[in-house]
Amino acid sequence: MDRIKISGGRPLNGTIPISGAKNAALPLMIASLLTSDQLTLKNVPNLADVNLLARILRNHGVDHSVDGKRAGPTPHLGETFHFTARDIVDTTAPYEMVSRMRASFWVLGPLLARMGETRVSLPGGCAIGTRPVDLHLMGLKALGAEIDIDGGYVMARAPNGLKGGRITFAKVSVGATHNVLMAACLAKGESVIENAACEPEVGDVAECLVKMGARIEGIGTPTLRIEGRDRLEGATHTVLPDRIETGTFAFAVAATGGDIVLEGARKPLVEAALAALERTGVSVTEVEGGIRVSRNGSAIEPIDRIETQPFPGFPTDLQAQLMALVTMARGTSTIRETIFENRFMHVQELARLGADIQLQGDTATVRGVKRLRGAQVMATDLRASVSLVIAALMAEGETTINRVYHLDRGFERLEAKLARCGAQIERVTG
């Protein structure tokens, strides 16, 4: 298993290109199941999750190629992918696949809508919480699906096709919104989704669906109106920039000091995170083609209270990174996690570097310390792992991060991007 070694204490200076968003690329790839025509996606990040999902989709019969060539092991940074689901050859998404990547559960709605039946493994829990799928199932039932659970699988049928329906989600769910939105595009008649997720990745998928011929109103708002169509067509779509990667590098430069331009980043996608960053005393400015983040000499100010919320609130996917930053603030910060019940696995690892964090229920109280010291730490999930990278960049001495495959799932060329800005970071393969 690969490890990453970081010697901390160096500022970051230069430019970092922001990749296409993982959490948009994955559902966009799944949207290819809705049409027998070709869906072309540009700016797809080269990530383990993208490659795994491409393999999963291939099982269903989705042919894919990269920039005119057959997909292969060659790196395809920010590449153009072509997906064609001319014939769906298998409507089952097996446990071995779905348990490795939760987002593959989102094939449920599209396969059901296109094929009238599907069998998709329940994904199970994960490192950040129990993560039930009741909202996905409720939404699809409202579109007329008959659903049973058998042997750990969701068995969904709609022999006469899905019908438009009205869905009001009790809780904001990104995945349930993707699933039901995609299914509703091929249902007969009008569907209305209330309390839909407003995350930019949902908007990006909806924009792509419109290019494929779907009729969707209210994109970017909590109420989506969908007029179902008999079929969708092929389209070409460019994946939007990754707001979580943007926020992560912004937090990293806040942590180390320095001056970085995040190329291709879009400020409206990360307002809440940047506002939090400004509260810590960091300067954030919009520049042509990106966002500039700098902290030169000033101390990191604590944040008295911040809580994660659905978009446009502070994202749960940046909670761990913010926590890493304020471990060295001059005072006490409190961070409340409201989206996932167990997203604090990084706390014990940050403590290994010398952080002073108390957990009480859903709230972490972080007392700023004068210094962190390098140690061996373990990555537990994607965002927790990158919080350890940020802490290691601040720490004195060397930190070794084990189990970095989590990072490879969601950060494209992380070491290269940081190293070219002055970080001392290397991957040890083995």
Ligand code: EPU
């Ligand atoms: N929830 C339910 N029932 C459901 C679905 C969700 O109770 O049927 C709950 C979840 O347990 C959670 C909350 O609703 O407490 C929000 O979950 P959501 O469904 O929005 O999460 P998700 O769609 O599974 C996506 C991202 C996550 C991100 C969350 C929240 C992708 C591939 N995943 O997950 O990203 O944290 O939205 O914004 O888009 C990551 O990239 O590291 C990651 C975990």
